[in-house]
Amino acid sequence: MTVVNAMLARKSICALPDLLISQIAAGEVIERPASVLKELVENAIDAGAQTIEVRLESGGIRRIAVIDDGSGIPPEELSLALTRHATSKITSLPELESVASMGFRGEALASIAAVSKLTITSRSGQAPHAWAFSRQMTQPEAASGAIGTWIEVRDLFDDVPARRKFLRAEATELGHCLGTLERLALAVPEVGFRVFNGDRAIKNWLPGSLLQRIKQILGDEFVQEGLLVEHHTGLLRLTGMVSRPTASRARADRQFLFVNGRHVRDRTISHALRSAYADVLHGDRQPAFVLFLEIEPSLVDVNVHPAKHEVRFRDSGAVHQFVKNTLTQVIAQSSVAQDESAPSQAQGALTQANDAQPLSQPYPTPHLAPTQSRLTLSEPWSGSAHATNRSSYTPQTAPHNAWVPAHAPLVDDVNTEQVDWPLGRAVAQVHGVYILSQTHQGLALIDMHAAHERVVYEQLKIALEGQTLPTQALLVPVIMPASEVEVALVQEHTSSLEKIGFELSAAGPQSIAIRSVPAMLAKGDLEALARGVLKDLADVGVSALLTEQRNTLLATMACHGAVRANRRLTLEEMNALLRQMEKTERADQCNHGRPTWVHWKMNDLDKLFLRGQ
Numbered sequence: 001m002t003v004v005n006a007m008l009a010r011k012s013i014c015a016l017p018d019l020l021i022s023q024i025a026a027g028e029v030i031e032r033p034a035s036v037l038k039e040l041v042e043n044a045i046d047a048g049a050q051t052i053e054v055r056l057e058s059g060g061i062r063r064i065a066v067i068d069d070g071s072g073i074p075p076e077e078l079s080l081a082l083t084r085h086a087t088s089k090i091t092s093l094p095e096l097e098s099v100a101s102m103g104f105r106g107e108a109l110a111s112i113a114a115v116s117k118l119t120i121t122s123r124s125g126q127a128p129h130a131w132a133f134s135r136q137m138t139q140p141e142a143a144s145g146a147i148g149t150w151i152e153v154r155d156l157f158d159d160v161p162a163r164r165k166f167l168r169a170e171a172t173e174l175g176h177c178l179g180t181l182e183r184l185a186l187a188v189p190e191v192g193f194r195v196f197n198g199d200r201a202i203k204n205w206l207p208g209s210l211l212q213r214i215k216q217i218l219g220d221e222f223v224q225e226g227l228l229v230e231h232h233t234g235l236l237r238l239t240g241m242v243s244r245p246t247a248s249r250a251r252a253d254r255q256f257l258f259v260n261g262r263h264v265r266d267r268t269i270s271h272a273l274r275s276a277y278a279d280v281l282h283g284d285r286q287p288a289f290v291l292f293l294e295i296e297p298s299l300v301d302v303n304v305h306p307a308k309h310e311v312r313f314r315d316s317g318a319v320h321q322f323v324k325n326t327l328t329q330v331i332a333q334s335s336v337a338q339d340e341s342a343p344s345q346a347q348g349a350l351t352q353a354n355d356a357q358p359l360s361q362p363y364p365t366p367h368l369a370p371t372q373s374r375l376t377l378s379e380p381w382s383g384s385a386h387a388t389n390r391s392s393y394t395p396q397t398a399p400h401n402a403w404v405p406a407h408a409p410l411v412d413d414v415n416t417e418q419v420d421w422p423l424g425r426a427v428a429q430v431h432g433v434y435i436l437s438q439t440h441q442g443l444a445l446i447d448m449h450a451a452h453e454r455v456v457y458e459q460l461k462i463a464l465e466g467q468t469l470p471t472q473a474l475l476v477p478v479i480m481p482a483s484e485v486e487v488a489l490v491q492e493h494t495s496s497l498e499k500i501g502f503e504l505s506a507a508g509p510q511s512i513a514i515r516s517v518p519a520m521l522a523k524g525d526l527e528a529l530a531r532g533v534l535k536d537l538a539d540v541g542v543s544a545l546l547t548e549q550r551n552t553l554l555a556t557m558a559c560h561g562a563v564r565a566n567r568r569l570t571l572e573e574m575n576a577l578l579r580q581m582e583k584t585e586r587a588d589q590c591n592h593g594r595p596t597w598v599h600w601k602m603n604d605l606d607k608l609f610l611r612g613q
């Protein structure tokens with residue numbers, strides 16, 4: 001019935017009218033006032049503005065005006081500025097491949113004009129006065145105004161109710177606008193910004209050094225606590241500031257990443273960051289950072305996303321390794337006593353850079369022969385491995401030896417066997433979190449989950465090295481809901497997943513069947529485990545996951561395989577865990593760098609009670 005209707009109702013093919021094409025295109029990039037603002041401010045930056053003024057009304061819903069003192073647009077080009085696919089920024093594919101401006105698609109103004117009331121008033125250096133133009137006009141009209149461009153956008157989405165509906169409260173939209181402005185302003189500290197909402201001036205960021213801009217936006221405290229990042233190899237450069245692990249945050253709200261001056265979200269780099277902090281940052285704590293990666297433009301594709309929120313690296317493995325190694329090094333140094341010199345160093349480097357060239361500008365393009373322009377993985381960061389190990393691990397032998405005196409006296413109720421148990425004999429589980437144990441010399445408190453996680457991690461490592469990872473087939477496969485992306489990952493990487501002990505398969509367009517898992521993880525939450533592994537897989541790709549990122553993968557697996565808090569353990573189970581810990585290398589540190597146990601000798605306890613004093 002419906003098929004017949006559809007056939008009868010067939011309409012002939014027509015080319016869409018221009019305005020409708022722009023309205024459709026606007027759907028991709030113009031989501032809310034903040035997206036309009038991003039496009040307008042990027043244009044002002046591309047025009048070489050030194051000061052940009054932003055005027056919002058009702059959080060940008062009623063009005064967004066961006067006024068700059070850049071190059072301006074000559075009157076004969078004003079109508080082109082509003083034409084789709086018209087740009088002054090590139091003229092050929094090679095230019096696209098090495099584009100350094102923020103814009104290049106020539107679509108933003110046309111799209112915005114199609115879903116709002118937009119007017120451009122602009123005066124270029126040669127013109128005796130300004131000219132104004134809008135979509136409704138056929139000719140520009142003479143206007144007054146200084147050199148530069150003034151763009152007014154009013155009544156966004158008034159004619160597009162479907163979009164209008166999705167706008168939130170004014171305060172929310174204003175928040176998005178400010179977030180967008182912060183991201184843009186960090187990338188160009190040499191440009192001043194004045195922001196008004198209604199009559200109220202809400203931001204005034206003076207032009208200055210990157211460090212000053214970071215202070216203005218992230219606050220003094222971040223800069224005082226921050227660690228300076230400044231490292232480059234031939235084709236890559238990473239600069240900026242990251243928070244010390246001790247100054248981490250509960251939310252991921254202070255994270256700014258720029259690739260060649262463009263704010264982006266990038267999974268490769270986020271993952272590299274997380275790995276660099278993995279051993280020192282506990283659980284779900286988030287680092288704060290402002291990082292600028294500069295890369296030879298032909299090695300990165302910025303034309304991936306219409307709103308340019310993402311980029312694609314030609315060699316993401318190399319970028320991952322570079323970022324991870326650089327940050328691991330920076331973080332490792334933070335624990336070395338240099339607190340005095342760090343802030344002043346940071347100050348020096350970041351302010352200086354501003355004099356010569358803003359840090360965020362694209363890295364000067366070296367002229368490379370095509371064969372040279374490939375990044376390689378062969379640039380291990382010298383010394384980084386030592387640095388991490390030094391800061392996060394204590395040799396396992398130290399506590400061991402300290403606990404077992406050379407001439408261990410035999411005390412009444414401690415038999416010889418127990419003398420060899422540095423972690424003692426479990427006596428109770430405390431609040432479902434800790435194991436209390438009586439040791440030869442006092443008492444110990446062990447963090448159950450952290451300790452087990454470490455044990456499982458080391459066991460997995462050994463098993464995988466020896467390729468003897470035993471798997472356990474599930475009698476009844478676990479079916480879990482999944483995204484299409486997860487299902488695709490499973491289908492693509494079936495054999496790699498098998499190598500790490502998983503048999504997963506698609507059970508439908510949006511579900512995955514878990515058929516086997518590594519035997520030592522079979523008791524955990526299998527769904528969370530599978531999800532964690534797939535997430536790692538999506539983040540770094542299978543080849544990196546099985547080679548340089550293997551420990552990250554094992555840590556994910558171990559975390560899901562380890563006993564959770566509030567699981568009741570029997571004394572036997574607790575003792576078994578203690579014995580495993582003793583056998584496990586580095587069991588005194590969990591995978592997040594936290595200690596797994598503490599010990600008090602009888603002396604320490606006696607002191608607490610002032611015994612014998």
Ligand SMILES: Nc1ncnc2c1ncn2[C@@H]1O[C@H](COP(=O)(O)OP(=O)(O)O)[C@@H](O)[C@H]1O
Pocket residue numbers: 039043044047068070071072073081082086087088089102103104105106107108109110148149
């Ligand atoms: N603030 C501005 N100052 C000077 N020229 C501008 C400004 N905004 C837009 N333009 C001109 O209008 C053209 C079209 O802008 P837009 O639609 O954003 O496309 P794109 O930025 O991708 O080129 C730009 O290429 C530029 O020449």
Ligand SMILES: [Mg+2]
Pocket residue numbers: 039042043102103104106108109
């Ligand atoms: Mg633009």
